[in-house]
Amino acid sequence: MANRGKTFLSGIQPTGLLHLGNYFGAMRQHLASQDEEGEHFYFIADLHSLTTSRDPDELRTNVLECAVSYLAFGLDPERVALFRQSDVPEVTELAWLLACVTGMGLLERAHSYKDKVAHGVKPNVGLFTYPILMAADILAYDAEIVPVGKDQQQHVEMAQDMGASFNHLFGEHAPGGEVFVRPEGRQPPGELFARVPGLDGEKMSKSYGNTLWIFEQGKRLKKAVGRITTDSRAPEEPKDPDELLLFDFLALFLDAADLAEWKDRVRKGGEGAPGYGHLKVRLIEAIDAAFAPARARREELLADRAEVERALERGAVVARERARATLDRAYRACGIR
Numbered sequence: 001m002a003n004r005g006k007t008f009l010s011g012i013q014p015t016g017l018l019h020l021g022n023y024f025g026a027m028r029q030h031l032a033s034q035d036e037e038g039e040h041f042y043f044i045a046d047l048h049s050l051t052t053s054r055d056p057d058e059l060r061t062n063v064l065e066c067a068v069s070y071l072a073f074g075l076d077p078e079r080v081a082l083f084r085q086s087d088v089p090e091v092t093e094l095a096w097l098l099a100c101v102t103g104m105g106l107l108e109r110a111h112s113y114k115d116k117v118a119h120g121v122k123p124n125v126g127l128f129t130y131p132i133l134m135a136a137d138i139l140a141y142d143a144e145i146v147p148v149g150k151d152q153q154q155h156v157e158m159a160q161d162m163g164a165s166f167n168h169l170f171g172e173h174a175p176g177g178e179v180f181v182r183p184e185g186r187q188p189p190g191e192l193f194a195r196v197p198g199l200d201g202e203k204m205s206k207s208y209g210n211t212l213w214i215f216e217q218g219k220r221l222k223k224a225v226g227r228i229t230t231d232s233r234a235p236e237e238p239k240d241p242d243e244l245l246l247f248d249f250l251a252l253f254l255d256a257a258d259l260a261e262w263k264d265r266v267r268k269g270g271e272g273a274p275g276y277g278h279l280k281v282r283l284i285e286a287i288d289a290a291f292a293p294a295r296a297r298r299e300e301l302l303a304d305r306a307e308v309e310r311a312l313e314r315g316a317v318v319a320r321e322r323a324r325a326t327l328d329r330a331y332r333a334c335g336i337r
């Protein structure tokens with residue numbers, strides 16, 4: 001394969017509107033990686049959403065919102081191929097080839113599948129084979145670095161296993177002895193970003209109804225921040241800030257010096273110490289300051305959907321070309337063609 005720097009790839013499932021957990025745990029890393037030298041593929045995993053989505057209008061809206069979110073936060077479609085998973089049908093073909101070399105046991109060990117079933121989700125076959133489609137997503141583009149949240153790391157490892165099985169079985173019939181490149185997952189830096197808490201202190205997740213949408217603002221933002229769990233202690237009472245959920249949220253947005261100062265005031269307590277209401281006001285200001293430019297950009301993009309569509313179409317052309325080449329290599333290696 002030609003030397004073209006590292007290949008970065010990630011996907012995000014458009015099952016709901018993106019929340020702070022998705023932003024700090026995944027999207028921010030995706031955006032940061034576009035500045036690293038190499039090729040960049042980022043896609044909206046609409047086919048994965050179909051494992052649970054049953055409302056076509058909602059899915060369409062979520063796909064649009066997801067694309068708009070990435071563009072609004074600064075994804076540059078000139079440098080990054082941003083596309084819809086379903087615009088590259090080669091990936092679903094590749095998923096079949098991988099399914100044929102994947103043991104049932106590998107899928108049965110998937111934490112994410114087991115968690116969902118434990119939470120009462122009635123699984124369909126698509127949900128069970130979800131990691132195979134995800135492996136096809138990764139392997140189709142020769143991805144080397146896959147920035148994902150902690151909960152997706154196991155899926156990346158499964159993609160390594162599937163790629164290695166295929167290479168082991170058929171690699172000798174491929175140029176250079178390999179059909180697929182080995183991908184590596186890349187985790188967000190720091191515990192807080194790997195597991196952003198929700199408004200109730202559990203992991204933030206759309207399945208738990210404890211999320212804060214990245215574009216929330218005004219009264220609705222105030223209401224959401226108001227839901228962050230606190231207790232009934234008075235402002236004057238000295239408290240350990242590291243035990244307060246509110247400080248996890250503040251830590252996402254304040255710079256180190258500012259955060260240290262607020263923590264100090266809470267630790268000391270006494271007259272003039274900030275109460276929870278005060279801290280929440282500071283948090284809202286910080287969210288507004290951090291996200292205001294992206295909010296404005298989102299409004300512009302929603303008013304010019306043709307621009308969004310053009311970016312997605314351009315991304316799909318680049319992505320399809322790469323996926324086609326990989327699929328042809330895989331077909332030839334296993335004896336089809």
Ligand code: ADP
Binds near residue numbers: 021026151193
């Ligand atoms: P949800 O849990 O809301 O269904 P997804 O499973 O669709 O979110 O996750 C999309 C991406 O965002 C994944 O890469 C995941 O690791 C990341 N992510 C989701 N929730 C969090 C969180 N609370 N903290 C950090 N990263 C998260």
Ligand code: TRP
Binds near residue numbers: 009
């Ligand atoms: N499963 C990922 C999520 O829930 C989305 C995804 C699909 C993905 N295919 C991928 C992530 C390939 C990285 C690489 O967010």
